[in-house]
Amino acid sequence: MSQEKHHIMSYTTHLIVLGVLLILTAVSVAVTSLELGALSTLVAMLIAGVKAAIVLVWFMHLKFDNKLYTIFTVFVLVLFLLVLYVTFFDYSYR
Amino acid sequence: MSETTSSKHVSFLQYKGKYKGILGWILSTDHKRVGLLYLYTMLVFFSLAAILGLLMKLQLIAPGYTIMGPQTYNAMFTVHGIIMIFIIVVPGLPAVFGNFFLPIMIGAKDVAFPRLNLASWWIYVIGILVVLTSQFVGGWPDTGWTFYAPYSFQTPANVLPALFGAFILGFSSILTGINFVVTVHRMRAPGMSWFKMPLFPWTLYATAWVQILATPVIGITLLLTVMERVLGVGVFDPALGGDPILYQHLFWIYSHPAVYIMILPGMGAISEILPVFSQKRIYGYKAIVLSSLAIAFVGYFVWGHHMFTSGMSGRALYAFSFLTFIVAIPSAIKVFNWVSTMYKGSLNLQTPFYWATSFIFVFMIGGLTGLVLGSLATNVHVHDTHFVVAHFHFIVFGGTGFSFMAALHYWFPKMFGRMYDANWANTGWAVFFSGFLTLYLPMFYLGIQGMPRRYYDYLPEFHGGNIISSLGAILMIAGAMIIIVNLVRSSRHGQKTSDKNPWGGRTLEWETDTPPTLENWDEIPNVTEEPYEYK
Amino acid sequence: MEKNSEPTHVHRDDEGDKMGMWLFIFTELLLFGMLFLMYAVYRYRNPEAFYLGGKELDVFIGTLNTVILLISSATVAMSISAIQKGRKKQALLFLGTTLTLALVFLVNKYLEWGAKIEYGFYPGGEALLELGHGTILFFGLYYVMSGIHALHIIIGMALFIYVFQQIRKEKVHQTDYVWLENTGLYWHLVDLIWIFLFPLFYLIH
Numbered sequence: 001m002s003q004e005k006h007h008i009m010s011y012t013t014h015l016i017v018l019g020v021l022l023i024l025t026a027v028s029v030a031v032t033s034l035e036l037g038a039l040s041t042l043v044a045m046l047i048a049g050v051k052a053a054i055v056l057v058w059f060m061h062l063k064f065d066n067k068l069y070t071i072f073t074v075f076v077l078v079l080f081l082l083v084l085y086v087t088f089f090d091y092s093y094r
Numbered sequence: 095m096s097e098t099t100s101s102k103h104v105s106f107l108q109y110k111g112k113y114k115g116i117l118g119w120i121l122s123t124d125h126k127r128v129g130l131l132y133l134y135t136m137l138v139f140f141s142l143a144a145i146l147g148l149l150m151k152l153q154l155i156a157p158g159y160t161i162m163g164p165q166t167y168n169a170m171f172t173v174h175g176i177i178m179i180f181i182i183v184v185p186g187l188p189a190v191f192g193n194f195f196l197p198i199m200i201g202a203k204d205v206a207f208p209r210l211n212l213a214s215w216w217i218y219v220i221g222i223l224v225v226l227t228s229q230f231v232g233g234w235p236d237t238g239w240t241f242y243a244p245y246s247f248q249t250p251a252n253v254l255p256a257l258f259g260a261f262i263l264g265f266s267s268i269l270t271g272i273n274f275v276v277t278v279h280r281m282r283a284p285g286m287s288w289f290k291m292p293l294f295p296w297t298l299y300a301t302a303w304v305q306i307l308a309t310p311v312i313g314i315t316l317l318l319t320v321m322e323r324v325l326g327v328g329v330f331d332p333a334l335g336g337d338p339i340l341y342q343h344l345f346w347i348y349s350h351p352a353v354y355i356m357i358l359p360g361m362g363a364i365s366e367i368l369p370v371f372s373q374k375r376i377y378g379y380k381a382i383v384l385s386s387l388a389i390a391f392v393g394y395f396v397w398g399h400h401m402f403t404s405g406m407s408g409r410a411l412y413a414f415s416f417l418t419f420i421v422a423i424p425s426a427i428k429v430f431n432w433v434s435t436m437y438k439g440s441l442n443l444q445t446p447f448y449w450a451t452s453f454i455f456v457f458m459i460g461g462l463t464g465l466v467l468g469s470l471a472t473n474v475h476v477h478d479t480h481f482v483v484a485h486f487h488f489i490v491f492g493g494t495g496f497s498f499m500a501a502l503h504y505w506f507p508k509m510f511g512r513m514y515d516a517n518w519a520n521t522g523w524a525v526f527f528s529g530f531l532t533l534y535l536p537m538f539y540l541g542i543q544g545m546p547r548r549y550y551d552y553l554p555e556f557h558g559g560n561i562i563s564s565l566g567a568i569l570m571i572a573g574a575m576i577i578i579v580n581l582v583r584s585s586r587h588g589q590k591t592s593d594k595n596p597w598g599g600r601t602l603e604w605e606t607d608t609p610p611t612l613e614n615w616d617e618i619p620n621v622t623e624e625p626y627e628y629k
Numbered sequence: 630m631e632k633n634s635e636p637t638h639v640h641r642d643d644e645g646d647k648m649g650m651w652l653f654i655f656t657e658l659l660l661f662g663m664l665f666l667m668y669a670v671y672r673y674r675n676p677e678a679f680y681l682g683g684k685e686l687d688v689f690i691g692t693l694n695t696v697i698l699l700i701s702s703a704t705v706a707m708s709i710s711a712i713q714k715g716r717k718k719q720a721l722l723f724l725g726t727t728l729t730l731a732l733v734f735l736v737n738k739y740l741e742w743g744a745k746i747e748y749g750f751y752p753g754g755e756a757l758l759e760l761g762h763g764t765i766l767f768f769g770l771y772y773v774m775s776g777i778h779a780l781h782i783i784i785g786m787a788l789f790i791y792v793f794q795q796i797r798k799e800k801v802h803q804t805d806y807v808w809l810e811n812t813g814l815y816w817h818l819v820d821l822i823w824i825f826l827f828p829l830f831y832l833i834h
Contacts, residue, residue, distance in 0.1 A: 089409050328762075
């Protein structure tokens with residue numbers, strides 16, 4: 001099998017990505033002290049989702065790799081969310 | 095192949111590697127040897143679990159104590175279930191025929207990770223040994239193979255090894271799945287585009303995804319049950335606030351897709367066999383491919399139909415019942431395709447064809463009774479009765495078992511380079527098939543009458559049906575013995591053959607040597623045609 | 630080639646190896662996914678107890694460990710860049726940093742758990758059993774989920790030590806670094822899980 005040409009991410013890019021992740025962490029902690037009520041869990045999950053996406057896209061190289069992995073990952077996440085959704089057919093209406 | 099051929103064409107059965115004798119098998123990374131290792135292991139444990147099944151049927155031949163008491167009976171159906179599900183039918187066709195034929199059918203020399211493949215078998219054996227220790231230490235488990243909470247962490251019987259063993263077996267299944275997905279993605283022969291791939295590899299691919307994405311669910315569930323038993327974490331224990339129904343959710347989030355792990359490769363094997371013995375192109379190739387993928391996907395969302403009487407919310411009941419009816423559609427599409435493939439074909443009435451057609455017959459009975467169970471009103475009536483036992487034996491044994499036998503007879507000459515005795519094989523099939531129907535058909539009736547499952551005793555009015563059923567069990571075991579003896583004998587002393595293509599198949603495995611050489615091909619084939627192009 | 634023996638050539642396919650790793654990561658995601666599903670169900674049923682339980686956890690240690698894991702994720706990614714550029718020393722340095730950070734994470738975890746266990750806040754512990762069902766579930770899930778996560782940290786560290794040796798011995802180098810890449814992927818998975826564990830346990834409001 002041929003060894004495909006790989007994209008090399010520079011150190012600077014890594015550090016920028018890390019900086020964004022740290023800022024998001026700080027935001028997430030700060031938001032907790034605000035009185036957002038039911039929204040606060042949603043906000044926390046949204047921020048976590050964005051952080052996870054950043055890790056997947058840059059640190060795990062989904063941006064540069066074969067698109068197949070992105071398709072797989074999205075498929076797996078959708079599958080999991082659907083399982084969660086169907087489970088709550090039970091718990092939401094019990 | 096014969097000993098006189100040049101060293102270039104030594105069959106995989108005969109070559110000498112780094113290790114001699116049995117070590118040359120249990121340390122071999124050759125996908126064909128690994129496949130046969132699985133076959134032999136399964137043969138041993140299938141026999142064991144089948145004997146347990148027979149003993150249970152003998153107990154039920156008359157009401158009251160016949161040959162065993164309640165505790166022994168509980169242990170028997172538990173161990174029978176654990177062995178049959180986790181050791182036989184879940185690995186089943188992928189581990190044996192998938193390992194043996196997936197690389198050959200896509201024109202590869204081996205699977206993507208041969209050493210991991212061998213490791214899967216070793217993990218499988220370790221899992222089996224751990225499961226078996228439960229018999230020697232502290233008594234057999236008595237929870238049923240489902241390990242329902244909270245009983246599984248309250249029973250004094252020794253469930254820990256069984257739980258832990260099933261957990262280890264899951265690892266083996268996951269590794270096989272990973273191996274197959276990468277093999278199919280990376281190692282197809284030049285020219286074999288996705289829609290030129292034969293149907294058995296297609297179903298293995300769909301199955302492998304289910305193995306990868308569903309097995310971890312049972313893994314964590316069993317692990318949590320272990321923790322619950324040892325540490326008392328409380329996640330499933332109602333006394334500590336846990337919800338036992340959540341255990342059932344998690345268990346079936348795996349175990350329903352697992353049913354498709356069991357049946358999909360069987361469907362693939364049947365889709366290989368019918369065109370060959372009809373000498374006709376498979377009817378609706380793409381429909382079969384897409385319905386396999388659809389089954390694998392929709393199969394994730396129907397788990398709740400095992401729990402209709404557990405106390406779920408009403409909306410969940412409707413949702414799961416609806417989804418269950420949806421998943422029946424792709425299966426029905428396949429049956430339509432198989433029957434249409436045979437229509438106006440030139441049928442070659444050989445043993446694999448008998449198994450394949452009887453597969454369709456029992457699979458249809460199993461599938462249609464599944465709809466009885468999937469509709470809410472009738473489910474309440476027959477839930478946890480012998481109707482359910484009959485239904486899933488028609489699917490799991492009738493579906494997976496019959497397709498396994500069909501595949502074994504179909505590929506036997508390729509695997510061993512010898513032919514089985516066709517007369518004995520046909521006799522075995524006829525005895526087995528009649529025994530199977532006599533055993534399980536009365537159970538539907540008993541279930542509708544109200545005979546519950548998992549009891550060692552029953553009311554006198556169920557006696558008649560149980561006598562017929564138990565006699566059927568004896569007949570079926572006799573059939574199984576004929577088949578096994580015939581195949582084992584033939585694998586050693588059968589008529590030698592080096593005919594590359596005894597049935598006139600069109601897929602790649604019929605272009606290699608019989609039996610195949612170590613790396614299957616001298617030169618990787620170039621695929622230009624679609625599969626099943628019968629002229 | 631001698632056809633009469635086990636194959637001696639090694640079939641090399643880095644892309645296939647990486648795909649295998651991704652598939653394994655998916656099994657891990659589903660494994661943790663089911664724990665998150667349990668968390669969702671029990672939090673839905675015991676919102677008050679989960680809120681109070683979250684208050685018992687130390688936000689500072691949680692945040693510190695989040696920062697540690699994020700930095701370690703960046704360093705392992707940078708060690709891949711280093712090896713792709715053929716800079717062995719830098720790769721080893723980044724990998725060593727990651728390993729150290731992982732160890733610090735575990736030490737923090739140990740201190741955090743130790744303090745709780747001392748007060749009887751562990752599954753089956755007396756102090757915990759006196760509290761309500763919801764709290765027992767919260768701490769049950771806390772120990773199970775962060776425990777299994779910590780187990781993954783330990784496995785990750787073992788992998789780092791192995792790969793570190795391989796780089797030192799030049800077995801892993803500029804043109805053959807799939808081991809490092811896959812170990813990195815595994816480590817990012819550990820990070821991904823923590824990204825969700827952190828707000829779900831420490832930042833409940």
